[in-house]
Amino acid sequence: MRGTRQAPGRTREEDRGEEYRSLLSDPSRPHRIHPPAQVGRRTAPLAPTERTMTRALFLAHREDHRRHPGRHPETAMTSVPFLALFALLRLLVGVFPAKAAQEPPTVPEDFAFLFQIRHLVTEDPEGVLQRLDPKALRNHRYAGELHLFAARAALRLEKHALAATHFRAAAQRSPEIAAYALEEMAQALEGGGNPTAAIPLYQEIAEAYRQVPIHLPAQRAAARLYHDVGRPGIAIVSLDRLLETPLRVEALLDKSTWLEEIGNREGALAILLALREELPPQIDEIERRLAHFAQEEALPPEPAASRRNRARRLRRLGRFDLAWAALAPLLSGDADLDREIHFEAGYTLFRMRDYRRALEEFQAYEAAGGKKGKALFWIAFTLSRLGDFQASRAHYEMLISLLPTTSYAEEARFKLGLVAEELGERERAIEAYEAVVRRASRFAPDARWRLAWIAFSNGAFAEAVEHLDASLGGKIQDEEAERALYWKGRALAALDRPEAAQEAYRRLLSEAPDTYYGALARLRLGAGNDLAFLQRLFPERTRRGEISSGALREVFAPDRGKKEPRFPLHRETLEAAYAAFHAFEGALETFRYEGMEEIRRAAHLLLIGRPSDARLELRGVESRNPHDERFLRWLAPLYLHTKGFHRLVRLAENDLAGRLKPPVEANRPLWRLAYPAAYADVLRSVCEGQPKLDPWMLTALMRTESHFDPQARSPVGALGIAQIMPETGRRLAEALHLTPFSPEMLFDPEVSILLAAHYLRRLLHLLGTPLPAIAAYNAGEAKVAEWLSRWGDLPMDAFLESMSYAETRNYVKTVTRDWLRYRSLYGKHMP
Numbered sequence: 053m054r055g056t057r058q059a060p061g062r063t064r065e066e067d068r069g070e071e072y073r074s075l076l077s078d079p080s081r082p083h084r085i086h087p088p089a090q091v092g093r094r095t096a097p098l099a100p101t102e103r104t105m106t107r108a109l110f111l112a113h114r115e116d117h118r119r120h121p122g123r124h125p126e127t128a129m130t131s132v133p134f135l136a137l138f139a140l141l142r143l144l145v146g147v148f149p150a151k152a153a154q155e156p157p158t159v160p161e162d163f164a165f166l167f168q169i170r171h172l173v174t175e176d177p178e179g180v181l182q183r184l185d186p187k188a189l190r191n192h193r194y195a196g197e198l199h200l201f202a203a204r205a206a207l208r209l210e211k212h213a214l215a216a217t218h219f220r221a222a223a224q225r226s227p228e229i230a231a232y233a234l235e236e237m238a239q240a241l242e243g244g245g246n247p248t249a250a251i252p253l254y255q256e257i258a259e260a261y262r263q264v265p266i267h268l269p270a271q272r273a274a275a276r277l278y279h280d281v282g283r284p285g286i287a288i289v290s291l292d293r294l295l296e297t298p299l300r301v302e303a304l305l306d307k308s309t310w311l312e313e314i315g316n317r318e319g320a321l322a323i324l325l326a327l328r329e330e331l332p333p334q335i336d337e338i339e340r341r342l343a344h345f346a347q348e349e350a351l352p353p354e355p356a357a358s359r360r361n362r363a364r365r366l367r368r369l370g371r372f373d374l375a376w377a378a379l380a381p382l383l384s385g386d387a388d389l390d391r392e393i394h395f396e397a398g399y400t401l402f403r404m405r406d407y408r409r410a411l412e413e414f415q416a417y418e419a420a421g422g423k424k425g426k427a428l429f430w431i432a433f434t435l436s437r438l439g440d441f442q443a444s445r446a447h448y449e450m451l452i453s454l455l456p457t458t459s460y461a462e463e464a465r466f467k468l469g470l471v472a473e474e475l476g477e478r479e480r481a482i483e484a485y486e487a488v489v490r491r492a493s494r495f496a497p498d499a500r501w502r503l504a505w506i507a508f509s510n511g512a513f514a515e516a517v518e519h520l521d522a523s524l525g526g527k528i529q530d531e532e533a534e535r536a537l538y539w540k541g542r543a544l545a546a547l548d549r550p551e552a553a554q555e556a557y558r559r560l561l562s563e564a565p566d567t568y569y570g571a572l573a574r575l576r577l578g579a580g581n582d583l584a585f586l587q588r589l590f591p592e593r594t595r596r597g598e599i600s601s602g603a604l605r606e607v608f609a610p611d612r613g614k615k616e617p618r619f620p621l622h623r624e625t626l627e628a629a630y631a632a633f634h635a636f637e638g639a640l641e642t643f644r645y646e647g648m649e650e651i652r653r654a655a656h657l658l659l660i661g662r663p664s665d666a667r668l669e670l671r672g673v674e675s676r677n678p679h680d681e682r683f684l685r686w687l688a689p690l691y692l693h694t695k696g697f698h699r700l701v702r703l704a705e706n707d708l709a710g711r712l713k714p715p716v717e718a719n720r721p722l723w724r725l726a727y728p729a730a731y732a733d734v735l736r737s738v739c740e741g742q743p744k745l746d747p748w749m750l751t752a753l754m755r756t757e758s759h760f761d762p763q764a765r766s767p768v769g770a771l772g773i774a775q776i777m778p779e780t781g782r783r784l785a786e787a788l789h790l791t792p793f794s795p796e797m798l799f800d801p802e803v804s805i806l807l808a809a810h811y812l813r814r815l816l817h818l819l820g821t822p823l824p825a826i827a828a829y830n831a832g833e834a835k836v837a838e839w840l841s842r843w844g845d846l847p848m849d850a851f852l853e854s855m856s857y858a859e860t861r862n863y864v865k866t867v868t869r870d871w872l873r874y875r876s877l878y879g880k881h882m883p
Contacts, residue, residue: 159630166194167626169201170661177205181214189221196226197659200233207240215240228656231261232665235270247277263649265668268299272306279310301332308341321345331365339374356389363396367403370767375400391420398430404768407437425451425460432464436471445471462488466495469502474856478506497523497532504539505853513543527563531865534560534569541576542849566714568865571872572849582875588821589868594851595820595844599837607814607833608783616789621802622733632658632693643686647673651690658693666694674699679707681722688725695801697730697760716876724877727870730760731773732882734802738809744816747882750809752870753829756863762801772798774808784811823848826867831860 172180184202189195203218219237223230238253254277257270275290287310294303304323312320324345327338345351359378366375379397398413411434418427432447448464448471455461469484481502488499504519520540528534541556557573564570574580575590636655640648654669670690677683684703691700704712704726716723731754735747757775758764770777776784778795784807785793797803808829815825815833819840828836835857843854855861 156627156631157634159626162193163630163633164626165192166197166659167629169198170659171623173201173204173208177208180205181209181211194226194659196222196224196229196233197656199225200229200236200660203233203236203240212240212244226656228653229660231257231264231266231270232657232660232662235266238270238273242273242277247280251277251281264653265672266665268294268297272299272302275303276306279306284310284314301327301330301334305334305337305341317345317350321350328362331362331369335366335371335374339377356386356393360389360393360396363400367396367400370765372400372404372767373769376404387420391417391422394420395422395426395430398434402430402434402437407434410434411438425455425458428454429460429464432467436467436474441471441474445475462491462493462495465491465493466499469499473502473506478510482506501532501536504536508539508543509850509854511546513546516540516543517547528560531567531569534564534567538569538572539853541573545576564714566716566869566873566876568869570714571869582872582880585875585880589823590848591821592847593844594824594846594848595840597844598841599818603818604833604837607811607818608787610787610789611810614789616791617806619802621806622737624733628733629658635689635693639686639690643682645673645683645686646676654690654694663694667691667696667699670694670696671699674703679703681708681711684708684725685721692728695731697728698758698762700728701726701755701759716873720877723873727755727873727877728760729874729878729883730754731801731805734805735809736882738806742809742813744822745809745813746822746871748874748878748880749822749826749867749871750805750812751874751882752867753808753812753826754805755870756867762799762804771795772804773801774798774804776804776807776811780811781807821848823852823864823868827852827855827860827864830863831855831857 169180169184172183181202184198184205189198189202192198199218199222203215203222206212206215206218216237219233219240222233226233234253234257238250238257241247241250241253251274254270254274257264258267258274261267261270271290271294275287275294278284278287278290288307291303291307294300297303304327308320308323311317311323321342324338324342328335328342332338342351363375363378366372366378376397379393379400394413394417398410398417401407401410401413411431414427414430414434418424418431428447428451432444432451435441435444435447445468448468451458451464452461452468465484466488469481469488472478472481472484485499485503485506489496489503500519500523504516504523507513507516507519517540520536520543523536524533524540528537537556537560541553541560544550544556545553554577557576560573561570561577561579571582571586572590575583575586580586633655636651636658640651640655650669650672654666657663657666657669670687674687684707687703688700691697691703704722708722708725711719711722712726713719730751732747732751735750739745739747739750754760754773757770758773760773762773764773764775765771766775768777771781776798778798781795781798782793785791785797788806788810790803790806798807812825812829815828816822818833819825819828819836824836824840827839836855839851839855843851846854852861852864855864
């Protein structure tokens with residue numbers, strides 16, 4: 053820490069005693085609180101809080117006792133109790149943190165200068181070098197960071213020698229960013245065509261900064277450069293050092309590349325085949341490399357059984373695309389094996405929503421002598437997805453006739469009811485569901501709900517109440533019970549029994565607040581602060597009129613008169629940057645956990661614009677401490693400021709699941725960990741000027757889609773934080789004039805958010821109200837238009853229950869619930 057200069061003849065503790073006395077005498081005066089030397093080298097103005105006041109009392113008391121030991125003889129006896137009281141107060145402040153100050157912290161001039169220089173590097177590098185003269189850098193609090201910015205500016209002006217000088221100065225003046233400054237220097241040398249000079253820098257990082265996450269990538273980079281400059285022996289030795297580290301797979305991939313380059317194709321292929329069996333996260337690159345070998349007919353044939361087993365493992369990982377690639381060319385000549393391959397291929401294609409080809413594979417499985425019940429069920433199910441309900445019914449009935457006691461037959465009996473509903477055959481549907489209820493199979497609760505829904509939809513409200521009462525047990529513990537209680541209330545209201553209906557709604561609101569059906573209960577009771585909002589979400593009539601095919605095509609029509617978007621969509625403000633750094637310094641002040649060095653490095657990585665590296669430092673802190681509530685509350689703001697939203701949600705849901713019980717008002721801080729205001733700055737930017745597009749709706753949608761994971765990949769191939777299919781992304785990018793487009797762009801949160809916002813805006817324009825638009829995001833606008841043509845005259849709550857796809861029904865309910873939770877946690881306007 054860079055401490056303050058102390059007065060002659062006085063100890064540092066004496067200076068601090070006076071400082072804390074002045075704080076106690078005038079706590080309203082802005083004051084700079086210096087943390088202990090072991091905490092960190094930076095200082096920042098902190099608003100007086102319960103924590104700092106408690107600390108001030110303690111230090112003032114200790115200083116007074118040291119100066120005047122005879123003034124209060126009893127203090128010799130009370131020091132230990134006082135320390136115990138102090139420890140208790142510190143603990144209470146940690147568990148119940150002081151409320152955040154209403155006013156944001158005042159930004160010091162030195163920080164404002166740092167921030168200005170950082171953003172001038174790209175706009176005016178010459179001006180940066182002029183402003184950062186030796187005098188300006190000599191005594192500046194952030195001299196190391198400023199040297200780094202000067203180095204970046206010099207590189208832009210191709211002043212490589214000057215850049216190297218500033219990089220070295222940055223490493224010397226700021227230990228927190230030393231390794232990262234050396235890394236940028238090495239990358240600059242490498243990019244400038246001087247790999248020989250870059251190698252020692254990478255080696256220095258790998259050997260002298262082993263506590264920093266980038267030391268292993270630096271070791272790999274050094275090995276790669278040794279290979280590039282013609283020293284393969286040293287390169288291989290450097291890679292071998294990584295084989296017992298988390299970079300093992302990357303090292304082996306590099307090694308296989310080099311072996312192939314020197315003609316050792318057998319060795320390279322052996323490495324790739326061994327890695328393929330492990331199914332690491334780099335499986336896409338491995339398959340791409342193996343496909344290259346296959347094109348050159350250098351890949352030995354893989355036994356069919358091995359390919360089938362690999363496809364199964366890929367399918368369990370949710371990689372249906374790679375599973376299909378493994379299965380597609382298979383014909384083994386072994387009849388038993390071929391049968392299983394046909395089924396695996398059919399199931400994989402079904403999960404990829406390629407129903408036509410899935411049907412062909414299931415039919416081939418049946419023709420090859422596959423298990424009759426299994427074949428008939430999946431053929432029938434696939435036919436229903438293709439809309440051929442008559443053929444689907446025939447196969448279900450054949451299954452029940454041939455194999456009446458199997459589990460497939462039990463599910464087929466329930467599916468027959470769904471098919472009859474799709475065909476508009478109410479009596480046959482009732483007959484099918486009643487048969488399921490009588491058999492008391494595992495599908496009986498679902499069948500009873502369908503009976504209740506048919507009765508309600510046809511005005512038989514008393515009959516609906518009977519079925520719903522039979523579904524309800526004791527305490528409301530799951531969404532099925534919430535649904536039954538809500539629709540019981542709706543049926544009772546239709547029977548002109550308002551008191552009984554309100555009793556059902558009140559019970560639902562009491563036992564399941566802040567849920568989808570709890571919100572509907574609030575709407576029916578006319579309760580809550582969000583009543584007007586709920587009334588807009590759930591109109592009494594969903595949609596009027598048909599949607600033409602031309603209107604559907606307009607969803608992807610180009611935006612006329614709009615230019616290509618410029619990134620970044622949002623530029624960080626000075627206040628936000630200082631708030632982030634201030635949060636890290638506050639964290640260093642608050643508790644003593646393992647990993648304080650990582651916290652310091654993360655804080656300064658934010659200063660130099662490297663939030664992803666800051667997140668890696670936080671993962672190191674996370675791995676070294678128990679995940680109790682106090683630690684997670686302490687860590688949460690740091691993940692928020694580094695945009696580690698995905699990790700924060702996972703931690704909250706995995707480690708605090710027992711505490712996340714509705715209502716959200718009962719424990720708002722914990723709920724905010726699970727529901728962070730992710731990418732709020734970008735969302736405000738893309739939703740600006742779009743009154744129908746609520747940023748919280750898009751936030752809830754992204755949380756449901758990916759838990760805010762920018763690298764998310766779905767089983768059907770959707771990519772990124774908003775889970776956009778590559779083909780959909782291409783069409784949306786063309787509409788926004790964002791070209792050229794590549795699927796990898798969907799892993800950029802800003803691109804993904806921009807495309808998702810544009811898509812939702814078009815869906816809202818097409819469909820009129822938010823909830824059908826959310827349904828279309830999941831099922832497609834054409835399918836929702838079809839549902840609206842059938843059930844558009846229904847109230848919104850009934851329309852959503854009527855949609856054919858259970859996945860889409862659940863999706864809309866989840867997004868709506870989370871949308872309402874966000875508004876409850878943060879207010880209707882995004883902060």
